[in-house]
Amino acid sequence: MFLFGSAAKTRMVTPEDALPGRPQRQFELPAEHLVLGTLIEGPYPKGTESLYLGMGCFWGAEKKFWRIPGVYTTAVGYQGGITPNASYEEVCTGRTGHAENVLVVYDPSVVSTYDLLKVFWENHDPTQGYRQGNDVGTQYRSAVFWTNDEQADIVERTRASFDALIRERKYGEVTTEVGPADGLPFYFAEPYHQQYLYSHPNGYDCHSETGLKLPAL
Numbered sequence: 001m002f003l004f005g006s007a008a009k010t011r012m013v014t015p016e017d018a019l020p021g022r023p024q025r026q027f028e029l030p031a032e033h034l035v036l037g038t039l040i041e042g043p044y045p046k047g048t049e050s051l052y053l054g055m056g057c058f059w060g061a062e063k064k065f066w067r068i069p070g071v072y073t074t075a076v077g078y079q080g081g082i083t084p085n086a087s088y089e090e091v092c093t094g095r096t097g098h099a100e101n102v103l104v105v106y107d108p109s110v111v112s113t114y115d116l117l118k119v120f121w122e123n124h125d126p127t128q129g130y131r132q133g134n135d136v137g138t139q140y141r142s143a144v145f146w147t148n149d150e151q152a153d154i155v156e157r158t159r160a161s162f163d164a165l166i167r168e169r170k171y172g173e174v175t176t177e178v179g180p181a182d183g184l185p186f187y188f189a190e191p192y193h194q195q196y197l198y199s200h201p202n203g204y205d206c207h208s209e210t211g212l213k214l215p216a217l
Contacts, residue, residue: 009094009137010130013082019095021083029188034195035066038073041188044105048072051104051116051151052079052181054143055124056132058100058189059196060205064119065104066195070111075103076196077188080143080177085187091139099143099177103186113154118214120144121162125208127172133208142174145181152180154217161215171210 033040044050055061058076066074078086081097091098104116124132126142144159146152155178163174188194197203 009139011094012130012138013095013097015082017095018082018097019086019090019093021090021096022085025085025188026087027190030191030194033066033073033075034198036071036073040073040075040194044072045107047107047109048105049108049113049151050147050181051106051113052101052143052145052184052186053104053116053120054080054099054101054141054177055120055207056100056135056140056142057204057206058102058193059203060207061100061124062102062195063197063205064123065102065116068106068111068116068119070107072105072107074105074195075188076193077101077103077186078139079145079181079186080184084185088190088193092137094137094139096139098139098187099141100139100189101143101145101186113151114158114217117144117154117158121158121214122212123207123209125210126162126174126176127166127210128208129175133206135206142176144176144178145184146179147181157217158214161217162212165212165215166210169210169212171212
């Protein structure tokens with residue numbers, strides 16, 4: 001039986017207890033990125049690659065990546081769960097299974113996958129399980145979903161090296177969910193979430209950090 005209330009947010013929902021969702025998106029997504037002026041949903045330029053990253057609350061996480069030279073566009077959304085086209089309110093119940101993730105579309109000839117993952121590992125605490133700082137729930141879990149084999153190799157190697165460093169410093173162990181994005185639809189979040197900290201410069205930006213630096217590969 002699925003537990004409702006605060007306990008529900010720290011336990012992954014089962015398919016039987018997940019909210020049903022809906023077959024289609026319930027809003028119109030803005031065409032252009034508020035900061036970069038690029039297409040949010042594509043089509044993306046030839047040669048770009050996509051990576052999906054979860055670091056807790058996606059507002060602050062997205063800002064960290066749109067500021068990186070070589071990043072074509074970013075967007076926030078829900079991924080890795082069960083409920084199709086979930087709303088933010090539904091995700092917050094803990095009954096969709098989704099993480100708050102950031103889509104990063106980038107030109108690998110300008111910025112490497114390693115460089116993006118360096119920002120990822122160093123700017124949140126990947127040991128916290130279903131939480132990040134004061135934010136508690138499965139939606140705030142650390143996650144990386146790749147879209148090609150080269151990314152997969154770098155994700156796995158950086159995860160292993162950061163985990164070894166964290167264990168050496170007695171911080172616990174990395175709990176980051178990693179895997180292929182294939183089969184894990186990315187549902188774009190509502191328009192007011194996109195580039196939130198650009199529209200609301202003093203908005204909420206919560207991320208824990210370990211203070212550790214990702215070792216070079």
